[in-house]
Amino acid sequence: MEHTGAPALELRDVVKTFRAQGGEEAHAVSGLDLTVRRGEVMALLGPNGAGKTTTLDMVLGLTTPTSGSISVFGAPPRHAVREGRVSAVLQTGGLLRDLTVRETVRIIASTFDTHRDIDEVLDSAGLSALSRRMVSKCSGGEQQRLRFALALLPDPDLLVLDEPTAGMDVAARREFWATMHAEADRGRTIVFATHYLEEADAFAGRIVMMAGGRVVADGPTAEIRARASGRLVSAEVPAQFRDEAQAVLASTPGVADISWAGTRIEVRTTDSDSVARILLLRLGAHDLDIVSGSLETAFLALTQKATA
Structure with a gap:
């Protein structure tokens, strides 16, 4: 049951450990505290191994914290995903090469009790002209836009994006973020991890930097700049x-x-x-x-x- 007025995302003292070679424990996330308000657009930055992807996996219910708590709109992550309130655009996976773009969207749409109109979703993702193209003939950037279309089907309140423009050229990245601006204007909460600093600078209202499994900076872009370099x-x-x-x-x-x-x-x-x-x-x-x-x-x- 959703808690009235609960934030879109709340992590409290979250720890995630993995068993490394030799039996030693490795901390991917170490005591993470983070709250994301509804309607916020937040970029998650950090070097490789900072804990970004592990954090997003826990938000999506793909893995569970070793300790601490995570809630999405006041509910456990997996519950929010099942309700269609959360969708994700990940870097890889989930596409059948022998289907067309439209067939892919139609088949995934059939798995939801209710979903957005297929043509509307294709248009939002910039795929209307490619709807008859086989997935195997789509470029990496076009396949990433298809994943985005699939994420829009349940009309989610929260979009989680892990390196969403990986494989896209400059023009495709520009088109993708224009689409994301439109989705943000509709009131969606958006959390995205990226290695492209200019994307975070241009699109996010808030930047969270991670290193060593912890938050090392959190605030508006200008504030983050000023903290480090004046x-x-x-x-x-x-x-x-x-x-x-x-x-x-x-x-x-x-x-x-x-x-x-x-x-x-x-x-x-x-x-x-x-x-x-x-x-x-x-x-x-x-x-x-x-x-x-x-x-x-x-x-x-x-x-x-x-x-x-």
Whole structure:
């Protein structure tokens, strides 16, 4: 039975261990706490072995935690999957090569008590023009879109995507995410793991970074960038204030680096507000610009620090 007002996804102190060679226990997930609100779009990032796929497998009920608890809309994961509230787009598996695209969707649709219209699903996944093509003749990206179409059949409240654009070229990835934007606009909760940092940057409202089976960062994209690499503040400084700017900012807390290009100063800092006030109010600077660090820089800094 669903708990009224329960979040889409809730993990509490989740641990998952496997038996490694030699009989030793290996921790894939170590004390994971995570809550995903309804309607949220969350990206799960982390290096290989971070625990992303294991976490998603537990959310889908494909495996169970060694300890801790997981609920999906207030119910056990397998119950939510059986009710059609959760669907997944995984990297591999599940397709019969000797069927057409439409036959595949029609057969899977027959396994649900109720399902979305087949033509509507094919259109949503961008497969209407390919509906008569044999699965064996579909490219890797087209097969991934077919998996997405199958995931849409029960009209799920939560979509779980594990590397959803694997095997797609740049154009196909762009089309896929345009479709996902439309699904998110319909109010679906979307959780996806990806190695493409630009996808997380462009699509997710929230980013969770994992390393060593734990969450090492959790927040909006700009916040994640700032935590690891700070912000870059640049401005035009009047020539007569150059020496003063160098001296004052070098002793300002949070400043990591100062560089110059002519009269333009660039300051890397974790406190961009303080630096901006000094530049504008004390030093008469103009043409101020503040830019967050790259998500890639944040990703490397946070995950490497966690596994060091």
